[in-house]
Every structure is written in structure tokens, then in C-alpha cells.
Amino acid sequence: MTRIGRPFDISRLEDEWLEADGFGGFASGTAGTLRTRRYHALLLTATRAPGGRIVLVNGVEAWLEANGKRYPLSMQRYVPDVIYPDVTASLLDFDTQPWPTWRFQLDAQTLLTAEVFVSKATCETVLRWRAEASEPSANSNAFTLKVRPLLSGRDYHALHHENPAFNFNAQTSDEQARVSWQPYGDLPAIQAVTNGVYTHAPDWYRNFYYVRERERGLDFSEDLATPGVFSFNLAEGEAVMILSASIAAAARTANIEPATAHATQLATIEQQRRAAPGSRLQRSADAYVVTRNEGRTIIAGFPWFTDWGRDTFIAMRGLLIASGRYSDAEAILLEWAGTLSEGMLPNRFPDYGDTPEYNSVDASLWFVVAVHDYLATHHATAATRTCLQQAIETILTGYTNGTRFGIKASADDGLLSAGVSGVQLTWMDAKVGDWVVTPRIGKPVEVQALWINALRIAAMWNPRWQQPAERALQAFHERFIDPSTQALFDNIDVDHVNGAVDRSIRPNQIFAVGGLPFQLLDGAAARAVVDQVEAELLTPLGLRTLAPSDPGYRGHYAGTPLERDGAYHQGTVWPWLLGPFIEAWLRVHATGHDVCMQAKARFLEPLYAHLDHAGLDHLSEIADGDAPHRPAGTPFQAWSLGELLRIENLLARMERIAA
Structure with a gap:
């Protein structure tokens, strides 16, 4: 759970939340309600799961009219870098559990709660607002919520701009409980089911500014269309808006039960589903x-x-x-x-x-x-x-x-050779145009670790693979140990030149000791690898992809796509690599409860702390090689989180054995 409380930490405004729908679509945004990426949206759907993603509803402009005053509930950033309106004075706190929830202290008597979640049962996005007043008002219309949806209808990698082809027409039914728009004829219709009143008032909101896109050296401004405004009387109860790209789902919502009841049902199902994993x-x-x-x-x-x-x-x-x-x-x-x-x-x-x-x-x-x-x-x-x-x-x-x-097992040593000019084959796969940043043609070290593991795994049921595994392992021991450091070369037979070696200090050698079912090295050789990686590459958020002492080292991941891709595997930190490293570290140290506790304190605690930053409740894709190791790349990365879970499980098993 991530909670940002009062006084609200302004530096946390742009931490991000994620609500995935299970088909490749999602809703996402920031703790401060600002959209900082082209990918932030309330209704982003996958038309060909999990691909073909399109943005339909980018966000909302929401505000409360109460006692003659207007209180903003959402923030927007416009070119050149103007934030309007600003909710920071009233934003009381933000929490991600059970889903993104904001609380606003609007005045001494009025507290407003806003929340959003995506239902995995229906792929609908549910928004709800509730107002609480310490002193009831004589005016029954004292709490009027206004919500303007901001629409586009574009590929999720693209940006949207004002154009005459946008269709503002609204289809309404059920006394305006259901409203639909189809901005472009080749895209799904947008369905909004609410307990409010819709007033058609088409307009354009121009020049939204996405700061993360500008930092990435990409186009960063966008125009969004707003077809109208919904009004809700919060004095009568909570406001509900259910967004969907599915006509069938929206029709079911409108025809079977009111929006409030359907939202409550979806919330109950979601709470039960989210509680199940533990x-x-x-x-x-x-x-x-x-x-x-x-x-x-x-x-x-x-x-x-x-x-x-x-x-x-x-x-x-x-x-x-x-x-x-x-x-x-x-x-x-x-x-x-x-x-x-x-x-x-x-x-x-x-x-x-x-x-x-x-x-x-x-x-x-x-x-x-x-x-x-x-x-x-x-x-x-x-x-x-x-x-x-x-x-x-x-x-x-x-x-x-x-x-x-x-790609072929070499006849001379049984190791796996791979690579042709202009193609990136290993996980260090950055490529800009025809430039492969780290081509690693030859026999990369982690590929050999994987190849030998694969042979040994298959040999468990087919003895045909036993001899190739033994031969490749012997060649690995003979050819990969660098006599000057006792650690491992990153690549041998570079560019298919027999005997050519790459002495770059990279994390790939760690897979010879940890991260795979069978370790290739033990004793002093394993310790030399772990010690070198720990000394040169270890950071609190993961392993650097290149030692800072290397002339090619890049300590910051930033700038244009060319600059970022040039740094991607040239020093940038990857959290997922901590999994193999921790396992290798454990293998070369004495086992026992104390060692497990030391590993948790040294290596896992910084990752747990990171769950409350950047991509909330998740781990980032990468971070800067230089301190303070600013997170970058995707804020929600599968293998970063997966390796943390795997190591948690490994440590738990080791502790049970030690006990």
C-alpha cells in the first residue's frame, strides 16, 4: 500500500498509479492528478488483446461548486509549463489501496473523496466522488460536482490535435443515464453510464503539456476534445461515472441496474479479487x-x-x-x-x-x-x-x-555462438536505426550459462544432452575466466574471431553463479565473480550494466531517444538483475538465518522502499547508474517485480531450512 498523507509531499505529485484490465488496456495517472505522459488515461483499451491499444478518455476536468465557491478536483498542465487549476492546497492525501483514492479538504466543513478503479470483470473504469460536510447546508444544491470528460481516440503512442473530423455528437438514453460518443468512425464508441445529468457543450482544450514526454525528447503537447459536462448533486449521495469501450457492457449496465448499484457491485467484486493474492x-x-x-x-x-x-x-x-x-x-x-x-x-x-x-x-x-x-x-x-x-x-x-x-553450437567447443551484423540478439538489445549499441556478436557469457543450463535440464529426461552439457561446461571453465581478475569475460570469440575477448565489466557474468537452476562456477571462481559485480556494479536499485571505470560508461539515462538508447545498457541500472545477484551472493556465503537477514536488509529493503515511489506498488524498469539513481524507463516493469518475488520465495525457503 502506498499512502501519501498530510502535509502532502509536493515532490510526490508525479508518482504514478496503474489499474490494468487484464487484456492489455489500463488506466493510469499520477498522485497529483496531473497527466505527465501521453499514456496517462482513464480509458485506454486494447482492441486486439494485448495489442492495438487506443486512448479514448484521456482524463477529466472536475470541480465542485459549493456555497458559491468553485473547488478544483483535477490539475492540468499546459504549454509552456502552466498548471491550472492547482489542487495542491486542498489535496489532503492519496492512497493506492484498495485502488487510487484522493481526499480533498475543500474548506473547514467539507471533505471530498475521489476514487478510480478498473474492473477486471468487465474492463470498465469506475470513477466515484463523495462529499462529507460537518455541518449540513440548507441549500440542497450546495454540493454540485461538475465533470468534463477529455477525449481523443488515438493510438496510445501518438498524440491528438484539434481537427474538424472529430465527431462531438452524443447519443443519450435512459433519461441521460447513458451517454455515448464515437469520435472517429473506425474506433469503438465511448460509453459513459452515470447517475448525473449530461449537458452537451462541445469544446477543445488545447496545448496540454506532458513533461515526461519532453524529458524523453519526444513531442509533448496535445489537444483534447470535451463534448459536454456532467452535473451531480453530491448532497443526494455519491457521484458515479462508469466508462467503457464495450457497447455490450455499457448496455448491460444501463438496462439491468442503475449506475450507483452497478458501481457498488463492481467495487465489491474487485475488493474480493484484490484481497485473494495475499x-x-x-x-x-x-x-x-x-x-x-x-x-x-x-x-x-x-x-x-x-x-x-x-x-x-x-x-x-x-x-x-x-x-x-x-x-x-x-x-x-x-x-x-x-x-x-x-x-x-x-x-x-x-x-x-x-x-x-x-x-x-x-x-x-x-x-x-x-x-x-x-x-x-x-x-x-x-x-x-x-x-x-x-x-x-x-x-x-x-x-x-x-x-x-x-545461432549454432560450435563444433570446436560446444558453446553457443550467435550474431550477425545489424541485429541485436541478447537482452542488451538497444538499437537506433542501424546502430546496435551493444552487438555482443560471438559467445556472450550469459548465453553460455543459459545454454548449459538448458542442456542439463533436458538431460534430466533425455541422456542425449548429457555429453554436450559436460563438454560445453568444460569449455566454459577453460575459456571464460579472465586470468587478470579471475572474474569472467563478457564475451569471447568476439565478432566470430577465435580467441578475441571482451573484458568489459558487465553484470552478465553473474548468471554463471546465480539466477539459473545450475551454477557453472563454485568456490574461489564463483566468489571472484560475485566480488567484482558487487564492487563495480551494485547499487541500491539493481546492477549497473557497465562499470563506471569504463570509457563507455553513461551514468544518466536521459535526453533524446538516441541519447537514452546509447545509455540503456552502458551503465544504466536494472533492478531485475538484483535477483540473480542476490542468489549468487547467497550461494557464495554460508547459509543460515543470519545470512538471510543480512541479504534482506542490504538488498531487499531499498526495493521495498522504492515501491512507494515512481510506479506506486511496483518497481521501475531502470535507474541512473550515478547516484542518487533516479528511476527511469517504464515505472511498472514485470521482471523487476518478478525477480523480487522470486528472491522473497527463495529466502523464505532458506529460512525454513535453517530453522
Whole structure:
């Protein structure tokens, strides 16, 4: 739970909240009600789950008219950088549990509560406002809430501008309980079901300013249309507005029960659903699990990612398997197994179209690791086990014989070689135009750790893979240890030149000790890796992607897309890497209760603290390499949260054993 109380911390105004609908759509905004990103919206829906996302309702302009005064309940920022109106004087506190809730102290007698949540049962966004007065007023209209919806109808990556094609026409029914608009003919209609009164008053609100977009070097201003205004008498009870892009859902709401009753029913269902997972992290984890086709998948991060293979298989180990969500894990693994091509699983599914992209050497190997973790729970049926093992056999056979992008087990040492010019294959995958920032062509260290783990996993049921695993492991020991540091090279046979090595100090070597089912190093060799990573790369929020002593190090992730992508894996901190590091750290230290407590205090407490900043109740994608390690990238990242859950589970098991 994240709560910002009185006096309201002004520095927390732009911390962000997320309400996901389970299909790729979501609502999102800030604690201070300002929209700071193009992705902040109240109704953002996935037309082809989980892709094809469009923004329909960006936000609202809300205010209360009481006793002859007007009290703003929402803030807007306009070009050049003007905030109007300003609610900071009246904003009493903000809480994320059970969903985003604001309290405003409007005057000495009047307290107003506003809340928003997305119903996973119906994909509707529910907004509610309640006023409490310590002294009743003789004027029955003393509390009049006015709400203007701000609409666009655009791709969620785009921006909207005033244009004559926007259709302001409103369709009303049921004594104005239901109002619908269809701004553009090729998009779903927007449905608003309320207990208020709608007055048609079309207008444009121009030049909204999105500060996060400007910081990212992107276009940052937008015009939004407002078709009219809703009025609610809060003296008679709470105000309700239910937004939906589904005609069927809106019709069901209007025809079966009043808006207030339907909102209450949705709130009850949502409270029960959110209470079921138990822990705060598990409740947050649920946001990333979404529908794809007839199966399930994991959104890599909100607000702008869809589902990526590598991210899915890394994240699900903590989000699902370690959290006991076995049916979801099985559904996802089976769904992705059906996308195998030439021994490879996709790197990602594009927003548009169904043709997946296969430019990843490690996504398929992370799939093998995720399957191992799932099968180890003994919840798979015989049919599921057979299907998943066959998928692994296909992957290993394809990689052994050779597949796309030069991916092939080397005949000379059994290690996995990969890479062609102009294609990014590892998780360090930033690319700008034709520039691959970290190409890592050759035999990257974490790819070998994954390859050897995959071979050993498959050897558990097929002895064919035992000898290749032993051969590759021996070659790893012989070829990857840097004699000058006793730690590991980041890459060997660089650019497919035999014997060429990359001595860059990066976090990828940690996977030889932690983060995977089988560690490749032990004893002094393992300790040398952990010590180097700890000394050069460890920060409170994760591991740097490059040591600060390296000439290519970039300590800040900021600026234009070119500048940001150039820093993405050149020093930028990644929280998800703390999972492998903590596991490696535990493996090289003596086990026991005291060691577990030390790991929690040193490594987990800063992550827990971060749950109350940036993406509230979640972990960020990245952070600056330099202190104070400002969070950046997506504020809601699946594998960051997943690895924290996985390590929590690991520490709990270790403590039980120690006891």
C-alpha cells in the first residue's frame, strides 16, 4: 500500500498509479492528478488483446461548486509549463489501496473523496466522488460536482490535435443515464453510464503539456476534445461515472441496474479479487498477466510495452511460479510453445499484426528455464509435461544444428555462438536505426550459462544432452575466466574471431553463479565473480550494466531517444538483475538465518522502499547508474517485480531450512 498523507509531499505529485484490465488496456495517472505522459488515461483499451491499444478518455476536468465557491478536483498542465487549476492546497492525501483514492479538504466543513478503479470483470473504469460536510447546508444544491470528460481516440503512442473530423455528437438514453460518443468512425464508441445529468457543450482544450514526454525528447503537447459536462448533486449521495469501450457492457449496465448499484457491485467484486493474492507484491503482479488469443501472456511493462518472450519467461518465475499461480504459468508456457519456429521462440509480438519477431538468442533458453521451474512444482499433467519437453527438444535441436542469425553450437567447443551484423540478439538489445549499441556478436557469457543450463535440464529426461552439457561446461571453465581478475569475460570469440575477448565489466557474468537452476562456477571462481559485480556494479536499485571505470560508461539515462538508447545498457541500472545477484551472493556465503537477514536488509529493503515511489506498488524498469539513481524507463516493469518475488520465495525457503 502506498499512502501519501498530510502535509502532502509536493515532490510526490508525479508518482504514478496503474489499474490494468487484464487484456492489455489500463488506466493510469499520477498522485497529483496531473497527466505527465501521453499514456496517462482513464480509458485506454486494447482492441486486439494485448495489442492495438487506443486512448479514448484521456482524463477529466472536475470541480465542485459549493456555497458559491468553485473547488478544483483535477490539475492540468499546459504549454509552456502552466498548471491550472492547482489542487495542491486542498489535496489532503492519496492512497493506492484498495485502488487510487484522493481526499480533498475543500474548506473547514467539507471533505471530498475521489476514487478510480478498473474492473477486471468487465474492463470498465469506475470513477466515484463523495462529499462529507460537518455541518449540513440548507441549500440542497450546495454540493454540485461538475465533470468534463477529455477525449481523443488515438493510438496510445501518438498524440491528438484539434481537427474538424472529430465527431462531438452524443447519443443519450435512459433519461441521460447513458451517454455515448464515437469520435472517429473506425474506433469503438465511448460509453459513459452515470447517475448525473449530461449537458452537451462541445469544446477543445488545447496545448496540454506532458513533461515526461519532453524529458524523453519526444513531442509533448496535445489537444483534447470535451463534448459536454456532467452535473451531480453530491448532497443526494455519491457521484458515479462508469466508462467503457464495450457497447455490450455499457448496455448491460444501463438496462439491468442503475449506475450507483452497478458501481457498488463492481467495487465489491474487485475488493474480493484484490484481497485473494495475499501480499502487496502479488496483488501488483496480477497487473501483468493478460489474455492473448485463447491463452495467457505477460505484459513486459506499463505503459508502453506489450509481451516480449524473454521478459515473459524471466518474469513468470516470480510473478507466477514462485507465487503459486501454476495454471497461469502453464497456460502461458503452452501458448508460447505454439509459436516455435526453427527452434526459436519470438522476441516479441508487435503492437500491430500477428507476425512475431524472432531476433533473440536467449528467449528460447529462458523458456527452458521457466519450464524447468514449472515442472519442478509437479503440477503439470502428463500431457502438458510431454508438450513442454517436446518444445525444449525442438529448441535444443534447432540450436545444435543451427538456426537464424548465426545461432549454432560450435563444433570446436560446444558453446553457443550467435550474431550477425545489424541485429541485436541478447537482452542488451538497444538499437537506433542501424546502430546496435551493444552487438555482443560471438559467445556472450550469459548465453553460455543459459545454454548449459538448458542442456542439463533436458538431460534430466533425455541422456542425449548429457555429453554436450559436460563438454560445453568444460569449455566454459577453460575459456571464460579472465586470468587478470579471475572474474569472467563478457564475451569471447568476439565478432566470430577465435580467441578475441571482451573484458568489459558487465553484470552478465553473474548468471554463471546465480539466477539459473545450475551454477557453472563454485568456490574461489564463483566468489571472484560475485566480488567484482558487487564492487563495480551494485547499487541500491539493481546492477549497473557497465562499470563506471569504463570509457563507455553513461551514468544518466536521459535526453533524446538516441541519447537514452546509447545509455540503456552502458551503465544504466536494472533492478531485475538484483535477483540473480542476490542468489549468487547467497550461494557464495554460508547459509543460515543470519545470512538471510543480512541479504534482506542490504538488498531487499531499498526495493521495498522504492515501491512507494515512481510506479506506486511496483518497481521501475531502470535507474541512473550515478547516484542518487533516479528511476527511469517504464515505472511498472514485470521482471523487476518478478525477480523480487522470486528472491522473497527463495529466502523464505532458506529460512525454513535453517530453522
